[in-house]
Amino acid sequence: MMEQRLTDDEQQVLKTGAFGAVFLVSNADPGVFAMIRESFAASGAFAEASGLVKEALTAGSLPRLPRDSTLEIESVVLPALGRAVDILRAKSPADLSAYRELVLAAAEQVARAHRGVTPAEADTIARIRTALAGPVEPA
Template sequence: MTAYTESEGQTLRTAVFGAMVLVSTADPGSVDEESYAGIRAMSLLPDDLRAVIAAAPPSLPQGSASDVETGVLAALKDAVGIVDAHDPREVPVFRGAVTEMVRSVAGADGEVAVAEKEMVARIVEALS
């Protein structure tokens, strides 16, 4: 199992949970359905990453909606670097899992709004 520092773990939590929050708030829908969809998709993460992400509550950036988005997108970019530094083979798995999480959140209510599609695209871009 890969050992992550607390700081790295916090960045990973901010990235993963923050990405789901960004999509969920892009076009508010059923919060329960969206939350469950995102949590179910977390099972796609490798065990060590899932354990780090579940180890503590996430901390989202503070400020305006724009500040939160900027902070989460930066955390996503940093998270890819963190995963790459620990195990480059897990980078595509991490990217794929987060992408599936946000797509699941976007489609949880059976419909994907334009604002959700746009947010998913920004998240996928931050992961690349």
């Protein structure tokens, strides 16, 4: 199956999921210097993207994420990750594992960027991994 182009809305979903995942991990163990170091770590991971995923993550504006509470951020980001999985599964299955790996790699790089991975960051990464797993496919 040939990959199909993503709509602007679909690109925004992929971007919200990816950047939001990084933001969630960064928020799990906040600190100003940590956030600066972590944002560089994330941009390094996203630079590895290719194809449809790279196009989605680099096109247009950055996603708007809630900034009030971790719970509020999660309520936007985790469903976006699930929708991103559905979009890629439908439109470009070849890019699905690349997106999952990229988001997890960015989340892990961010967690390691400042004093190693804290329990809060590890817990957040586990929730991101679950959201990226998407619904279980029928056997």
